Amino acid sequence: MNPLVKTYEENEWAKLIDYDLPIKVSLQLLDTLHERWVNLLKNLTIDQLKRTYQYPDGSIMRIEQSIALYAWHGNHHLAHIQQALKN
């Protein structure tokens, strides 16, 4: 069975009032979120890692794929930030 997940509008999200808070607030939130995720994800069983879910467009994703994609995505944005700081 593939539970259906919802997407969200990134650009609309960025228009919310908390957009103007200091960046530190977001970084603290990410630190805390990631600490919880690491604990959760390290304790998933092989069977749980193989579970799948479905996007509204019909595509199917495995939990283990999501973890790899998220890890890649963070490094991808970090590289963008490092590049921007050089310029």
Ligand code: NI
């Ligand atoms: Ni991104």
